[in-house]
Amino acid sequence: MGCWLAVLPAAAWAVLRLAGLERGPLVQAVAFTPYVAAGALLPLALALALRRTAPAVVAALAALALVGAVAPRAVGAAQPAVGGPTLRLLTANLLVGGADPAVLVGLVRDQRVDVLAVQEFTPGIAAELDRLGLATLLPYRVLNPEVGTTGSGLYARYPLGEGGFRRNAGFAFTQAHGTLAVPGAPPLRVESAHPAAPYAVEVVPDWWTDLRAQPPATPRGRLSVLAGDFNATLDHAPLRDLIATGYVDAADQVGAGLAGTWGPYDGDPIPPVTIDHVLADRRIAVRSVDTHRLPGSDHRAVLAELRLPAAG
Secondary structure, rough: HHHHHHHHHHHHHHHHHOOOOOOHHHHHHHOOOOHHHHEEEEEEHHHHOOOHHHHHHHHHHHHHHHHHHHHHHHHHHHOOOOOOOOEEEEEOOOOOOOOOOOHHHHHHHHHHOOEEEEEEOOOHHHHHHHHHOHHOOOOOOOOOOOOOOOOOOEEEOOOOEEEEEEEOOOOOEEEEEEEOOOOOOOOEEEEOOOOOOOOHHHHHHHHHHHHHHOOOOOOOOOEEEEEEEEOOOOOHHHHHHHOOOOOOHHHHEEEEOOOOOEOHHHHOOOEEEOOEEEEEEEEEEEEEEEEOOOOOOOEOEEEEEEEOOOOO
16 A cells, blocks of 8 residues: 555656646646656655556556656757748846846847847836846837836847737736847747746636637748746646647757746745746747846746748
């Protein structure tokens, strides 16, 4: 009985993850699946040591399922052959405008950023970013700064047309968007994504609603990139469903999909999880993805270098 008690939790987690059954408090729990996948090897070792055949088989299947779901994020994938320009995109959750604006502007300058997507964007940090020279580095913009957590913004080196923002139904987070005109590439729609956070059971329905309302990819139409704080990991079914419309997760594509982007960065004792993403149209090649420290925020900034198709 003791062996089964050790084996069954990992088996139940594998069923939950593979079937996309997360509901209520399980939505938060599923974010920590990579840690459970690593721990799933322990009950397997116990069952083998005790020579318990049936528990060992169940433990092996559970470990195989969980590791199989998680491990590919650490392995790069094949990229489309494209010959267009390179685009460097940085996304950052500014934690109610509390992130250090000088560090953010320094990242834009030092990393030669072409597009900056920001969330939790307030009037105060908007003014500070301009004072520190962001307007010179990235002169084109679609901004919706708001007091609190709901503001959103896009800054770009290249012209942004069709600009605007939309408001999610959940926490009323806004999402700035625009169409980027990169020389030598087709028009590229970019949106700063920020669905609701499932911080409590009563708001999980808002989380589902906001993720399902994210703009799908248009693999036979205009190129699209969604970048931001999705409040979801690749272990959450609605994010996987969104990617399946024709996106790729940039970090996953280059073997950096296990790098944590939220958790202990403002002092909270929470193991890091990966909830900030750059979702790129599958016709776009991903060259690299890195995370960068952003003092004053509980998120890491995520920098993706993308290679766009050439204009036809």
